[in-house]
Amino acid sequence: QVQLVESGGGLVQAGGSLRLSCAASGRTFSYYAMGWFRQAPGMEREFVAITDRSGVLKYYADSVKGRFTVSRDNVKNTVYLQMDSLKPEDTAVYYCAARAGVYGLGPQSPGEYDVWGQGTQVTVSS
Numbered sequence: 001q002v003q004l005v006e007s008g009g010g011l012v013q014a015g016g017s018l019r020l021s022c023a024a025s026g027r028t029f030s031y032y033a034m035g036w037f038r039q040a041p042g043m044e045r046e047f048v049a050i051t052d053r054s055g056v057l058k059y060y061a062d063s064v065k066g067r068f069t070v071s072r073d074n075v076k077n078t079v080y081l082q083m084d085s086l087k088p089e090d091t092a093v094y095y096c097a098a099r100a101g102v103y104g105l106g107p108q109s110p111g112e113y114d115v116w117g118q119g120t121q122v123t124v125s126s
Contacts, residue, residue, distance in 0.1 A: 002026040002098050002115055009094060009120030012086055016124070020081040022096030022117055029077040030054075033099045033106030035113060036070060036081045038092035038122075045095070049081060050106040057105050064090075086124045093119040 008020040022034070033052050039045040049060045049070040058070050067086075072079040079096055097113035099106045107113070 002029060002032060004096050004098060004115055004117035006094065006096055006117040006120040009122045011123045011125065014086060014088055014124055014126050016086050017082070017084045018086065018122060020083065020094055020096075020120060020122075022079045022081075024077045024079075024098065030074040031100055032115075033102040033104075034070075034072060034079045035097045035099070035106045035108075035110075036079075036094060037097060037110050038090075038094045039119075040092040043092075045110045047108040047110070048094070050108060051079065052105050053103075055079075059105050059108075083122070086122075088124045088126045091122060091124050093121050095119045 002024040003026050006022045035050040036048040037045050051058045051070045055072040067084050069082040096117045098115040099113045
């Protein structure tokens with residue numbers, strides 16, 4: 001089973017950019033579909049972006065489509081979330097998650113993921 005560590009969060013002004021990284025160690029990273037999720041205070045964890053094992057297939061929540069880009073590097077065992085044109089409503093703790101045994105895009109439901117990182121805080125000021 002992989003272990004996941006996120007990094008790259010921080011404080012940014014509205015309209016700015018951040019790139020989150022999620023480094024995986026342990027079993028073969030390319031066996032896993034990957035997802036990014038976020039959780040704001042008092043809210044449920046929500047889907048942001050998902051990708052398949054190869055990084056070719058990608059899907060985004062409507063709220064981030066056109067602003068966020070998910071990618072992965074299976075040599076570096078890392079998945080990324082490039083976040084542009086950030087808005088205050090993007091403020092949340094961002095988590096990456098891994099799901100084994102899936103061909104194609106990973107699921108959108110957080111409950112269907114096997115492994116989670118510890119999360120990284122993203123704060124967007126207005």
